[in-house]
Amino acid sequence: MMTGPLRRKDSWLRILAIAFIVSVTEAGEPTSEVRRGPALHRHKRAWNWQALYTGEENIVTTPVQIGKLRNNKSNEYTQFIIQGEGANSIFVVNQQGDVFVTQKLDRETKSVYRLRAKLIDSITKHEIEAASDFEIHVQDINDNAPEFQGPFNGSIEEMSKEGTPVLTVKATDKDDPTIANGKVEYKLLTDTDIFAIDQLGVIRSRVTSLDREFKSQYKVAVQAKDMYGQTNGFSVTSTITITVTDINDNLAYFPKRKSYTFDVREDEQPVISIGIIEVEDKDEEQNKDPTFSIPEKFSEIFQVIPNQRKDGNLRLKKALDYEQQESYTFSVFLTEQKVKLPPGASRENRAEVVITVIDVDEPPVFTRPVYNISVQEERFPFRFPEIISAKDPDKINHRIRYYIEDNACPIAVDADSGQMSLKWKLDRESLAFHVCQVVAEEKTPNGKRSSVTVNLVVMDINDNEPKLMGGDVFVCDSDNRGTVIGTITATDKDELNGVFHFRLAKPSSNFSLSDNNNGTATLTVKNGKFSTEDSADHILEIEITDGGTPLMKSIDLLAIKVCQCNSRRSPEYCRPARATTGVSVHALIAILLCIVTILVIVILIVLRRRYRKDSLVALGKASGEIHEQLVTYDEEGGGEMDTNGYDVSILTSARHDGTMLPEPSLYSIVKKPPACKGDMAMMIEVKKDEADHDRDGIPYDTLHIYGYEGPGSLAGSLSSLESSSTDGSLDYDFLCDWGPRFRTLAELYGVDGSDSDCPY
Numbered sequence: 001m002m003t004g005p006l007r008r009k010d011s012w013l014r015i016l017a018i019a020f021i022v023s024v025t026e027a028g029e030p031t032s033e034v035r036r037g038p039a040l041h042r043h044k045r046a047w048n049w050q051a052l053y054t055g056e057e058n059i060v061t062t063p064v065q066i067g068k069l070r071n072n073k074s075n076e077y078t079q080f081i082i083q084g085e086g087a088n089s090i091f092v093v094n095q096q097g098d099v100f101v102t103q104k105l106d107r108e109t110k111s112v113y114r115l116r117a118k119l120i121d122s123i124t125k126h127e128i129e130a131a132s133d134f135e136i137h138v139q140d141i142n143d144n145a146p147e148f149q150g151p152f153n154g155s156i157e158e159m160s161k162e163g164t165p166v167l168t169v170k171a172t173d174k175d176d177p178t179i180a181n182g183k184v185e186y187k188l189l190t191d192t193d194i195f196a197i198d199q200l201g202v203i204r205s206r207v208t209s210l211d212r213e214f215k216s217q218y219k220v221a222v223q224a225k226d227m228y229g230q231t232n233g234f235s236v237t238s239t240i241t242i243t244v245t246d247i248n249d250n251l252a253y254f255p256k257r258k259s260y261t262f263d264v265r266e267d268e269q270p271v272i273s274i275g276i277i278e279v280e281d282k283d284e285e286q287n288k289d290p291t292f293s294i295p296e297k298f299s300e301i302f303q304v305i306p307n308q309r310k311d312g313n314l315r316l317k318k319a320l321d322y323e324q325q326e327s328y329t330f331s332v333f334l335t336e337q338k339v340k341l342p343p344g345a346s347r348e349n350r351a352e353v354v355i356t357v358i359d360v361d362e363p364p365v366f367t368r369p370v371y372n373i374s375v376q377e378e379r380f381p382f383r384f385p386e387i388i389s390a391k392d393p394d395k396i397n398h399r400i401r402y403y404i405e406d407n408a409c410p411i412a413v414d415a416d417s418g419q420m421s422l423k424w425k426l427d428r429e430s431l432a433f434h435v436c437q438v439v440a441e442e443k444t445p446n447g448k449r450s451s452v453t454v455n456l457v458v459m460d461i462n463d464n465e466p467k468l469m470g471g472d473v474f475v476c477d478s479d480n481r482g483t484v485i486g487t488i489t490a491t492d493k494d495e496l497n498g499v500f501h502f503r504l505a506k507p508s509s510n511f512s513l514s515d516n517n518n519g520t521a522t523l524t525v526k527n528g529k530f531s532t533e534d535s536a537d538h539i540l541e542i543e544i545t546d547g548g549t550p551l552m553k554s555i556d557l558l559a560i561k562v563c564q565c566n567s568r569r570s571p572e573y574c575r576p577a578r579a580t581t582g583v584s585v586h587a588l589i590a591i592l593l594c595i596v597t598i599l600v601i602v603i604l605i606v607l608r609r610r611y612r613k614d615s616l617v618a619l620g621k622a623s624g625e626i627h628e629q630l631v632t633y634d635e636e637g638g639g640e641m642d643t644n645g646y647d648v649s650i651l652t653s654a655r656h657d658g659t660m661l662p663e664p665s666l667y668s669i670v671k672k673p674p675a676c677k678g679d680m681a682m683m684i685e686v687k688k689d690e691a692d693h694d695r696d697g698i699p700y701d702t703l704h705i706y707g708y709e710g711p712g713s714l715a716g717s718l719s720s721l722e723s724s725s726t727d728g729s730l731d732y733d734f735l736c737d738w739g740p741r742f743r744t745l746a747e748l749y750g751v752d753g754s755d756s757d758c759p760y
């Protein structure tokens with residue numbers, strides 16, 4: 001019970017106490033000697049000291065003599081005087097040296113009184129004998145009961161060995177510990193068959209069979225009594241609590257039922273918990289630590305593992321099948337790894353588990369998880385040798401029908417037999433892999449269904465021609481005979497399992513082609529000099545075979561450019577070749593077709609134009625009249641009846657911003673001022689009438705501008721419109737009257753005679 005530091009403190013105390021005693025001894029006061037008996041001092045030989053003792057706790061009504069001071073020199077003329085602790089109050093002395101105690105004393109308050117005595121002459125008061133020290137000892141009586149310093153609590157593990165200390169109690173007594181009065185003895189008053197206490201207050205177990213599950217706490221009465229070794233004395237009793245702590249000394253067990261039953265649906269997914277197998281343990285929670293096992297035969301399907309509460313959690317490891325097995329019965333064994341069992345006890349508990357499988361209507365099951373089928377491209381019609389097959393796993397065994405929902409799937413499936421066939425011809429080069437889902441459905445209302453993946457691989461046949469894959473091949477004008485000018489190779493959309501072979505379909509006098517037998521061919525100059533000036537094109541026809549079965553062959557064209565090269569044979573200028581590489585006959589036909597189409601369209605357009613012109617002429621409009629119509633006019637546009645024939649908005653807007661205003665021609669600006677209102681009005685009416693009844697006229701409104709000279713003009717109209725009819729019959733003599741300025745005009749109009757007619 002004592003800890004290290006405490007013990008060290010205690011020894012320190014002891015050292016201090018020793019030091020104290022030493023110092024007291026050095027001071028020349030051998031207390032122990034003084035206390036024990038008569039002091040034998042040389043100088044104080046006259047004093048005859050008997051130790052003075054007095055009892056404590058005595059009821060003092062009159063002074064009680066406790067001793068006598070003796071001195072050889074004392075007589076009837078001498079007198080004793082005492083000084084020191086309690087002198088003349090607690091203790092008094094008379095002339096004869098009798099010492100009295102006047103009060104009740106308590107050793108526990110003060111056990112020794114130190115005094116000093118003198119002998120004087122009672123008359124002269126002179127000191128006869130030198131002062132001497134003496135002590136009065138208060139004798140202990142057992143007037144104090146021991147006291148417990150508690151409270152004390154202890155604990156002990158159950159099943160601890162005999163003699164295992166539980167705790168130490170301590171009681172103290174104020175009485176003199178050197179005598180029985182202050183010595184304490186301990187005793188257990190209860191549970192003495194289980195615990196024992198020694199004289200140091202250590203309580204130990206007396207048995208090994210402490211069992212928390214039987215009794216987890218003891219209230220033990222312990223007594224402390226003084227007057228050690230005697231039957232009398234004071235005693236005190238205290239109750240201490242001793243707790244028995246738990247260890248895992250009980251095996252967990254299946255309570256109540258030996259048989260656990262569970263129902264599980266056959267479509268239950270693995271890993272779920274089927275149920276809990278309760279487990280109990282007499283030990284405390286932390287000492288409940290079961291492990292479970294089941295027979296190996298069932299451990300593939302079921303599993304029991306402890307859950308948080310350390311009960312058995314029964315789990316499903318594999319889906320069940322009612323059609324295979326309808327129930328399972330097995331034992332669950334339970335054990336605890338760290339358990340201290342009494343010898344001979346069973347180390348295993350078991351319970352029986354019964355699992356009933358519940359039937360569920362299940363969807364059809366396919367015979368294969370996936371169907372991988374294949375077909376050669378271009379093969380059609382085709383029936384696949386593989387047959388889709390699914391079965392209703394339930395006892396009823398419904399019949400199944402098959403179908404494919406996706407219309408894009410190239411496979412058709414027979415609803416009853418599951419026979420698969422192709423719906424159309426497949427081309428590996430456009431799609432080599434198809435995935436379809438085939439559904440199997442029970443032939444009942446609301447029948448369950450499931451689907452399976454069908455992977456269709458389209459296998460290759462050699463159905464594509466090889467294609468030339470030549471880069472830019474050019475020949476330098478400096479190239480000599482034997483120069484390698486390029487390597488050509490080919491591609492094929494089919495899966496290649498042969499080697500391309502090349503040869504010239506038409507022998508060329510200028511180039512040679514040699515097949516390398518590794519899918520490439522080398523072009524070499526065979527003949528002579530080339531020139532960029534030469535307009536001849538060098539086009540080789542190359543026959544390529546792809547080495548597949550059946551052998552596919554194609555003839556591709558390869559145009560070779562002629563270039564001017566530098567010394568390192570890199571081209572600097574090339575004359576563009578007119579034909580490009582590999583223009584096939586199909587392409588040429590397509591181009592030709594385009595050209596023909598364009599030509600036909602052009603001819604049609606031209607024909608249509610001509611027809612329209614003809615019909616305009618056929619309307620009988622004289623070209624002259626049209627001219628008259630086309631005299632500059634200001635278009636007002638937007639007539640009342642013909643808004644859709646002519647977009648007026650353009651005109652109006654143009655008019656407003658003024659940008660598109662037609663410039664009035666000079667002709668329209670030179671106008672004579674209107675002379676007579678009547679004439680003008682009549683003239684407008686006439687023109688309006690003309691316009692209204694003009695059937696050949698342009699249908700929309702037009703603004704006609706007419707020059708009107710008016711009737712009052714001497715010059716008459718300058719218009720030529722009517723001049724033809726009157727020409728010649730007119731007399732222009734008046735021109736002469738106008739003066740010399742108009743002479744030329746007069747001459748022009750052939751005024752009669754000559755210049756003489758005119759007065760100038």
Ligand SMILES: *[C@@H]1O[C@H](CO)[C@@H](O)[C@H](O)[C@H]1NC(C)=O
Pocket residue numbers: 045046048072
């Ligand atoms: C005094 O008494 C002591 C013994 O108590 C004795 O030894 C001593 O001789 C006596 N002295 C006289 C003077 O009587």
Ligand SMILES: *[C@@H]1O[C@H](CO)[C@@H](O)[C@H](O)[C@H]1NC(C)=O
Pocket residue numbers: 151152153241
């Ligand atoms: C001793 O045990 C009692 C009862 O279990 C408890 O009430 C008390 O607090 C404990 N005292 C100490 C000092 O542990």
Ligand SMILES: *[C@@H]1O[C@H](CO)[C@@H](O)[C@H](O)[C@H]1NC(C)=O
Pocket residue numbers: 370371372455
């Ligand atoms: C079926 O084909 C798929 C995809 O090509 C492949 O992953 C799978 O292994 C094949 N299964 C069988 C059984 O051949």
Ligand SMILES: *[C@@H]1O[C@H](CO)[C@@H](O)[C@H](O)[C@H]1NC(C)=O
Pocket residue numbers: 516518520
């Ligand atoms: C094919 O053969 C030619 C000549 O033997 C050689 O130069 C070329 O590297 C070969 N090509 C390949 C792809 O093996």
Ligand SMILES: *[C@@H]1O[C@H](CO)[C@@H](O)[C@H](O)[C@H]1NC(C)=O
Pocket residue numbers: 508509510529530531534536537538539
């Ligand atoms: C060979 O080249 C020459 C000169 O460039 C040319 O005139 C001739 O037509 C070519 N021969 C063939 C078969 O292309």
